[in-house]
Structure formats: C-alpha cells, structure tokens
Amino acid sequence: MSSERKFTHKQIDPTPYQILEIESYIKLAQEVKKKAYCPYSKFHVGCVLFDQDGNMHEGVNVENASYGLTICAERNAIISAVTKGMKSIRLIVINCKTEKVGSPCGACRQVIGEFSNEKTIVVLSNDNGLYEITDFESILPGAFGPKDLFGSPNC
Amino acid sequence: MSSERKFTHKQIDPTPYQILEIESYIKLAQEVKKKAYCPYSKFHVGCVLFDQDGNMHEGVNVENASYGLTICAERNAIISAVTKGMKSIRLIVINCKTEKVGSPCGACRQVIGEFSNEKTIVVLSNDNGLYEITDFESILPGAFGPKDLFGSPNC
Amino acid sequence: MSSERKFTHKQIDPTPYQILEIESYIKLAQEVKKKAYCPYSKFHVGCVLFDQDGNMHEGVNVENASYGLTICAERNAIISAVTKGMKSIRLIVINCKTEKVGSPCGACRQVIGEFSNEKTIVVLSNDNGLYEITDFESILPGAFGPKDLFGSPNC
Amino acid sequence: MSSERKFTHKQIDPTPYQILEIESYIKLAQEVKKKAYCPYSKFHVGCVLFDQDGNMHEGVNVENASYGLTICAERNAIISAVTKGMKSIRLIVINCKTEKVGSPCGACRQVIGEFSNEKTIVVLSNDNGLYEITDFESILPGAFGPKDLFGSPNC
Ligand SMILES: [Zn+2]
Ligand SMILES: [Zn+2]
Ligand SMILES: [Zn+2]
Ligand SMILES: [Zn+2]
Numbered sequence: 001m002s003s004e005r006k007f008t009h010k011q012i013d014p015t016p017y018q019i020l021e022i023e024s025y026i027k028l029a030q031e032v033k034k035k036a037y038c039p040y041s042k043f044h045v046g047c048v049l050f051d052q053d054g055n056m057h058e059g060v061n062v063e064n065a066s067y068g069l070t071i072c073a074e075r076n077a078i079i080s081a082v083t084k085g086m087k088s089i090r091l092i093v094i095n096c097k098t099e100k101v102g103s104p105c106g107a108c109r110q111v112i113g114e115f116s117n118e119k120t121i122v123v124l125s126n127d128n129g130l131y132e133i134t135d136f137e138s139i140l141p142g143a144f145g146p147k148d149l150f151g152s153p154n155c
Numbered sequence: 156m157s158s159e160r161k162f163t164h165k166q167i168d169p170t171p172y173q174i175l176e177i178e179s180y181i182k183l184a185q186e187v188k189k190k191a192y193c194p195y196s197k198f199h200v201g202c203v204l205f206d207q208d209g210n211m212h213e214g215v216n217v218e219n220a221s222y223g224l225t226i227c228a229e230r231n232a233i234i235s236a237v238t239k240g241m242k243s244i245r246l247i248v249i250n251c252k253t254e255k256v257g258s259p260c261g262a263c264r265q266v267i268g269e270f271s272n273e274k275t276i277v278v279l280s281n282d283n284g285l286y287e288i289t290d291f292e293s294i295l296p297g298a299f300g301p302k303d304l305f306g307s308p309n310c
Numbered sequence: 311m312s313s314e315r316k317f318t319h320k321q322i323d324p325t326p327y328q329i330l331e332i333e334s335y336i337k338l339a340q341e342v343k344k345k346a347y348c349p350y351s352k353f354h355v356g357c358v359l360f361d362q363d364g365n366m367h368e369g370v371n372v373e374n375a376s377y378g379l380t381i382c383a384e385r386n387a388i389i390s391a392v393t394k395g396m397k398s399i400r401l402i403v404i405n406c407k408t409e410k411v412g413s414p415c416g417a418c419r420q421v422i423g424e425f426s427n428e429k430t431i432v433v434l435s436n437d438n439g440l441y442e443i444t445d446f447e448s449i450l451p452g453a454f455g456p457k458d459l460f461g462s463p464n465c
Numbered sequence: 466m467s468s469e470r471k472f473t474h475k476q477i478d479p480t481p482y483q484i485l486e487i488e489s490y491i492k493l494a495q496e497v498k499k500k501a502y503c504p505y506s507k508f509h510v511g512c513v514l515f516d517q518d519g520n521m522h523e524g525v526n527v528e529n530a531s532y533g534l535t536i537c538a539e540r541n542a543i544i545s546a547v548t549k550g551m552k553s554i555r556l557i558v559i560n561c562k563t564e565k566v567g568s569p570c571g572a573c574r575q576v577i578g579e580f581s582n583e584k585t586i587v588v589l590s591n592d593n594g595l596y597e598i599t600d601f602e603s604i605l606p607g608a609f610g611p612k613d614l615f616g617s618p619n620c
Contacts, residue, residue: 032548035547035548035549035550036547037547039611040351040377040614041304041350041377043304058548059544059545059548060547060548062543062544062547062576063377064415064575064576064579065415065579065609065610065611065613065614066380066382066415066416066417066575066609067350067351067373067377067378067380068377068378068379068380068381068382068415068417069378069415069416069417069540069572069575069576070376070377070378070380071378071536071540071544072376072378075534075536076544076545076547076548077548078527079524079525079527079536079541079544079545080524080541080544080545080548082500082501082502082525082527082541083497083500083523083524083525083541083542083545084500085500098303099303100297100303101297102299103297103298103299103303104299105261105265105299105374105375105376105378105379106260106261106262106263106264106265106266106268106295106298106376106379107261107262107265107376107378107379107534108261109261109264109295110260110261110262110529110531110534111261111527111529111534113261114529114530124297138296139295139296139297140261140264140294140295141293141294141296142255142256142258142279142294143258143261144257144258144259144260144530144531145530146504146530148253148254148255148258148530149196149198149505149530187393190392190393190394190395192392194456195459195505195506195532196505196532213393214389214390214393215392215393217388217389217392217421218532219420219421219424219570220424220454220455220456220458220459220570221420221454221535221537221570221571221572222505222506222528222532222533222535223532223533223534223535223536223537223570223572224385224417224420224421224533224570224571224572225531225532225533225535226381226385226389226533227531227533230379230381231389231390231392231393232393233372234369234370234372234381234386234389234390235369235386235389235390235393237345237346237347237370237372237386238342238345238368238369238370238386238387238390239345240345260529260530260531260533260534261531261534262379262531262533262534265374265376265379266372266374266379269374269375299375299376300375301349301375303375304350304375351614353614408613409613410607410613411607412609413607413608413609413613414609415571415575415609416570416571416572416573416574416575416576416578416605416608417571417572417575418571419571419574419605420570420571420572421571423571434607448606449606449607450571450574450604450605451603451604451606452565452566452568452589452604453568453571454567454568454569454570458563458564458565458568459506459508
C-alpha cells in the first residue's frame with residue numbers, strides 16, 4: 001500500500017527504480033536480522049549500509065548481560081564499515097519487527113551523524129512492508145557534532 | 156537580544172514571568188558546569204532539571220580515559236534524579252560554551268525520552284545568552300521508546 | 311557466618327569496628343536499591359559511596375528502552391558524586407540480589423578506576439549477608455587508565 | 466627479548482609454533498589499527514579475533530564527537546563477528562601504541578566475557594614487541610555475566 005511509505009528526505013526524491021532498489025535492501029536487512037544476539041530482549045534488529053564507494057556492510061544488535069553494554073544493529077554496521085574503509089554513509093537501512101517503522105535509538109542517530117552528509121539516505125522499515133525514506137537532519141535536528149566540539153573554545 | 160531566543164515547544168508558550176524563571180535556571184546550569192570532570196575534551200557541560208514535584212537536580216559531564224565510558228551532564232542529572240525519586244522531567248536545562256545553543260547528544264536525547272511527556276520543557280543554552288525552549292518530540296522525532304519495546308512481538 | 315565474608319583488599323585490613331561500619335553501609339545500599347528504575351530487567355542494584363571528604367553519595371541502576379543506554383548503580387553514584395565535588399572514592403559499596411556477591415560490570419569497574427587509588431575500598435555484597443571487601447586492582451587488573459592515554463605518543 | 470613476553474593464561478601453555486602464529490596475528494592487528502577513526506584522541510587501536518570456526522574478524526576504535534558514544538576496537542571486532550556468525554571467541558588480539566601492553570577498557574572486557582570460555586585466549590600487545598597471552602578470568606575476575614542475570618530472582 002502506498003500509504004505505508006513515507007518520503008521525508010529533504011533533498012532526495014527517489015525514482016521508481018531507486019524505490020525498487022531500496023525495497024531490496026530492506027529485504028536484506030530483514031535477513032541479516034536473524035544473526036542478532038539478543039537473549040535478554042528477544043528483540044532482533046538488522047541493518048544494511050552502503051558507503052561512499054557503494055560497498056555494503058551489515059550489522060545486528062549484540063546484547064550484554066550488563067544491559068548497558070548492548071550495542072545496536074545500526075552502530076554495529078557503521079563501526080564494522082569503518083574497519084573496512086567506510087568514510088561516509090550513502091544509504092543506511094534499519095529493520096525490526098515493531099508496529100510502526102523501526103526507529104533508531106538516540107545513540108545510533110548520533111553515530112549515524114558522525115558519518116553523514118545532507119545526501120545520506122536513512123531508511124526506517126518494519127516487517128510488514130511499512131517504511132520511511134528520510135535523512136539525518138530529520139531524525140536528529142540540530143545535532144551536536146564534530147564542528148561543535150572543535151569550534152568551541154576550551155572552558 | 157530577542158532574536159537570540161527561540162520558542163519551539165509544541166504545547167508551551169512561556170509567559171514573561173516563566174521566561175525570567177527559565178533564565179535564572181540557565182544561570183544555575185552555567186554555575187554547575189564548573190564541576191565538570193573533563194580532562195580529555197576540556198569541554199564543560201552543566202545541566203539542571205526539575206522533576207514532577209518541583210525538586211531540582213544537577214549534573215555535569217564526567218569523562219573517562221576510555222572515552223566511550225564518558226557520561227554527559229544531561230544523563231548525569233537524570234540518573235542522579237532517579238535515585239532521589241524523580242519519575243518524570245518537568246524542565247531540563249543544558250548549558251555549554253558552544254557558538255550555537257548547547258545541543259544534547261543523541262544518547263542524552265534518548266534518556267530524556269525515557270522520562271518525558273508532551274509537557275516536558277527542554278532548554279538548550281550557551282554562555283552568550285542564546286537559548287531555545289523546546290520539547291522532546293522536537294529533538295528526537297519519532298523516538299524509539301518503552302512502547303515500541305513492549306508492543307513488539309518477540310521475534 | 312564468617313565464611314561468607316572475604317577480605318581481599320591488598321592494603322587494608324579492616325578492624326572489627328570498620329567491619330561494623332561497612333555492614334551498616336551495605337544496609338544503606340540495600341535500601342537505596344528500591345529506587346532503581348529497571349522495568350526491563352527487573353534487576354535492582356544499589357550503590358553507596360564515600361568521597362575524599364567523607365561525604366556520602368548514592369546511585370541506582372537506570373534502564374532505557376534501548377538497553378544500551380542503561381546506566382548502572384555504581385556509575386550513577388560516581389557521576390552524581392562528581393557533580394557534588396567528589397575527587398576520589400574512599401569507599402564504594404554495591405548491593406544486589408545475586409546468589410554470589412554483587413559484581414560490577416566492566417564498564418563500572420573502568421569508571422571506578424578513574425577515581426580510585428590504592429586505598430580505595432570496594433565492597434561487593436548481596437541480600438543474604440554475603441560480602442567481599444576488595445580493591446580496584448583486584449577487580450580490574452592492569453587497567454587502562456588516564457596515564458596510558460597521556461603517556462602514549464599520538465599515532 | 467623473552468622478558469617482554471608474559472604467559473598468564475590459566476589453561477593454555479602455547480607451543481613455540483603457536484607463539485609464532487600469535488606473533489603474526491599481532492602484526493595483523495597492528496596493520497588493522499591504521500583504519501581507526503580517532504580524530505579526538507588520535508589514539509589508534511586495532512583488534513583481530515578468531516571465532517569458534519577459525520574465521521577471522523577485525524575491529525578498530527571509532528570515536529564520536531560526544532565522546533561517550535565512542536566504541537573501542539575490541540568491541541568493534543566482536544560485534545562485527547556476531548553479524549558474521551561468531552558464537553564464541555577462540556583468540557582475540559589487541560594492539561596499540563602504549564608503553565606497556567595494550568589493555569582493554571572495562572567495557573570491552575565485559576563484552577569479551579559475553580562470548581568467552583575458559584579456553585579463550587586474550588593477547589595484549591603494543592608496537593614494541595611487548596605482549597601478554599592471558600585469559601578472560603585474569604582480566605575481569607569474578608565477572609558479572611549471563612548466569613548472574615538469569616540466576617537471580619526478580620526483586
Ligand atoms: Zn541504537
Ligand atoms: Zn550526551
Ligand atoms: Zn555496571
Ligand atoms: Zn574498550
């Protein structure tokens with residue numbers, strides 16, 4: 001159903017062909033999700049990302065008995081990608097089994113921001129075909145980033 | 156200068172009296188900031204919050220040699236407050252020495268969300284009198300929260 | 311039962327009077343624990359600490375729907391204490407309802423390390439009167455700390 | 466120099482052949498380290514791990530402007546490995562440019578613990594040929610782990 005798709009990216013208006021492509025990545029993220037290590041929450045999340053060179057990277061959530069040392073699928077995909085040469089995110093797709101589209105936690109949004117630019121595409125999806133194509137500024141408005149740190153005089 | 160103040164809370168339109176009050180809390184957050192433990196970044200942040208009963212709680216950023224175990228002022232204030240009986244945040248004020256208003260990282264926005272409702276007031280401020288009065292939904296739109304977790308079937 | 315108490319601090323051998331005192335702090339940590347915010351794990355943890363000036367600070371675990379943004383009782387107590395002027399930990403007591411004594415997660419051990427010295431006393435306890443009096447070096451041997459960071463040439 | 470090598474694993478006594486192998490992995494970790502994203506600390510860390518099937522996985526530290534959302538090389542390697550099917554760690558090698566051997570932070574030790582058993586080999590190394598072959602119990606004695614969580618009655 002078209003009503004289940006939202007396009008809220010401020011700069012990108014996907015063509016029908018790009019939409020097909022994005023839907024295939026959602027399927028990949030859904031598949032990746034099976035690898036999640038989530039014995040405490042039983043809440044599986046999968047993530048697929050493409051870097052500046054078009055290379056694909058994947059991530060799942062990895063929980064910990066301490067709870068606080070749990071790391072989400074999105075951050076897993078991003079930091080795995082850095083090891084493999086990722087400099088910036090072209091496209092990142094999140095998938096989980098929520099009722100509304102899968103929504104990254106604030107920590108993941110912050111880490112997405114470290115490697116995003118205004119063209120970065122963020123896709124939030126769930127298992128029922130619902131998804132949203134959005135951008136970083138829309139999910140973390142007025143984010144604190146590298147410039148704020150370097151721009152500020154030491155106090 | 157009035158141009159330095161933004162009021163973007165979706166439900167609350169502060170009266171002149173409330174504005175005076177909020178400005179006094181910004182001064183408190185600025186004062187609290189001096190207690191920050193930030194030997195690595197030298198970047199001091201202070202936070203003051205008021206809970207459902209009007210009790211005040213404070214927090215500063217506390218860094219760690221590992222970097223990753225650093226905890227921000229906002230989360231410090233919130234978790235300190237929980238120990239003292241805080242159930243929900245009525246008002247939270249962040250202050251730091253950035254050029255634009257101090258902006259909470261995504262992790263802090265997520266933790267603010269755990270204890271917020273639509274009336275919660277979030278104040279972002281810097282040392283030059285610049286500030287913004289906003290709300291949780293404006294800083295973490297479509298947040299992942301407790302309902303998403305409990306509402307989702309185990310996968 | 312004396313067999314339920316272990317004294318493994320490398321420098322401190324507590325007197326009977328100090329033992330009585332420590333047991334009273336364990337009771338405080340047990341009391342504090344009731345304030346824990348742990349809707350996801352239902353696992354309550356309490357912490358009491360005394361700083362260089364003998365001032366007492368408290369902490370409980372505060373969980374988050376994201377799991378990964380959960381912060382433990384020990385770190386809560388420490389960062390709350392920093393806001394109130396804590397420079398170093400004299401004594402820190404952890405209490406939870408495990409079968410063996412409550413054991414801090416690695417993240418908390420690391421943060422304890424940032425504010426510890428060889429005299430710092432770490433007390434691990436549970437609800438059945440079992441406890442251990444130990445030190446930082448015993449719980450995080452060969453820790454990575456501030457000196458490692460500053461001592462290393464940038465690479 | 467043999468004095469620069471320590472063998473403190475409680476169960477494993479490496480043969481000369483295994484030592485040669487381990488030294489080759491240290492070189493790999495040193496190489497991986499170049500991919501670290503560490504604009505804030507300038508402190509590069511590299512990690513190489515082998516899983517239950519002998520598959521190799523790599524990780525570097527990935528910092529964040531927020532400091533607190535920084536993730537270390539060890540955790541990067543581990544969570545990347547989980548996505549690729551890692552169930553338990555056979556060998557993990559950490560390398561950085563400290564004076565003494567590279568030492569994992571407490572958070573990383575905790576996450577190593579989630580996937581370790583008594584045979585897991587932990588190798589701490591630096592750039593000067595100094596290294597230590599140890600085990601999980603030696604770096605996080607009496608760790609809080611999955612058993613503590615499940616074993617404890619909800620309180
Ligand atoms: Zn997340
Ligand atoms: Zn923050
Ligand atoms: Zn902990
Ligand atoms: Zn670490």
